[in-house]
Amino acid sequence: MYNPADIHPYRREGAYIPRVAAVHDLCGYGKCSLGVAIPVLSAAGCDVCSVPTSLFSAHTRFPKFYMHDTTDMLSDYLDAWVEEGIELDAIYSGFLGAPEQVASIQRLYREHPTALRVVDPVMGDGGAMYPTYTQELCDEMKALANGADILTPNLTEAHILTGLEYRGQDIDDALVNENIQALLAMGAKVVVLKGVVRGDGLIRNYLAGKDVETTMVTSKLLPYMLHGTGDLYTSALLGAVMCGRSLLEAVEFAGSFVIDAMRVTREQPDYEVRGVSFESVLGEITALLK
Secondary structure, three states, rough: OHHHHHHOOOOOOOOOEEEEEEEEEEEEEEHHHHHHHHHHHHHHOOEEEEEEEEEEEEEEEEOOOOEEEEEHHHHHHHHHHHHHHHOOOOOEEOOOOOOOOHHHHHHHHHHHOOEEEOOOOOOOOOOOOOOOOOOHHHHHHHHHHHOEEEEEEEEEHHHHHHHHOOOOOOOOHHHHHHHHHHHHHHOOOOOEEEEEEEEOOOOEEEEEEOOEEEEEEEEEEOOOOOHHHHHHHHHHHHHHHHHOOOHHHHHHHHHHHHHHHHHHOOOOHHHHHHOOOHHOOOOHHHHOOO
């Protein structure tokens, strides 16, 4: 099975299409979460098996949105999967609707022990938790860091998980390493720490593991922020991994892909809130299959 600590590519045999459980919310308007994960991973040749953690009318950047928590249905939902004998190659979790949903992800881990565990601990940005999150939910999220094959927090999420002080996006390599080592100490096998910005026109993402030398990967920093780029980044990273790329190649690809999608988004009406427009660059994902 794929071992991310060794940064060996996932090996797909013949025409086999791997199955990925995507445990995220579903948003009606504003592209993020399952609205990103399904098309991106499908373009990477994966069978995406959705586990909706909540339903939103629109994402949380909008001043008014409706949220429906799906916690009560998840046990029966996953029971049906067991009856059908569904097998999974990867389990990819993101936004959660309630603390109890962590147990559903841990159940998937028990039922599919060889599946790759990718955890995007979607909890906040800019030093603050998202409006639907509570401290209890953030505390429960820490359990998913333990045993994650790939953990992809931004700096805010690293601060929430580790308890280290949030010091903004401009931190030096010593503080980057302090955050990474704290996340690895929590049980993550590989960490991709996202979003270090130092005023030089670049955004820095760091790849590190217990037996992996820390590597910095840079992308051009565009002069605007968009909702959903974190979801797009981790989805693209996982898509590249499932296409047989090494983790370093996947981190490099994800950063480049997000930048290309952000440039397209800038040309769309209401681009500040509608979410990142990746549709016209999905060919970059499909090309990884060749």
